[in-house]
Amino acid sequence: MLNKQPSNPSMTTPETILVEDSADSVACDGGNGPLGHPIVYYSFDGKSVVECGYCDRVFVKAKTV
Ligand SMILES: [Zn+2]
Structure with missing residues (x-):
């Protein structure tokens, strides 16, 4: 059984950004x-x-x- 999220075309799916493991901060x-x-x-x-x-x-x- 899937827990389906209601689709909202005005909302953008958040991006996942990969950063280097050595980074201690991001901009x-x-x-x-x-x-x-x-x-x-x-x-x-x-x-x-x-x-x-x-x-x-x-x-x-x-x-x-
Ligand atoms: Zn931002």
Whole structure:
């Protein structure tokens, strides 16, 4: 049985961005298009995943995947 998410064409699926395992921070500007936002930096701070509060992109350290 699948738990189907209601589809909403106005919402964009958040992207998952792989980053190098050695990185301790990432920069996100949302890329081009409607999700663009001022550049922000996030520190992994010991975690292997950070999520951008602006555009919901998820940054995952490559080794984690
Ligand atoms: Zn972002």
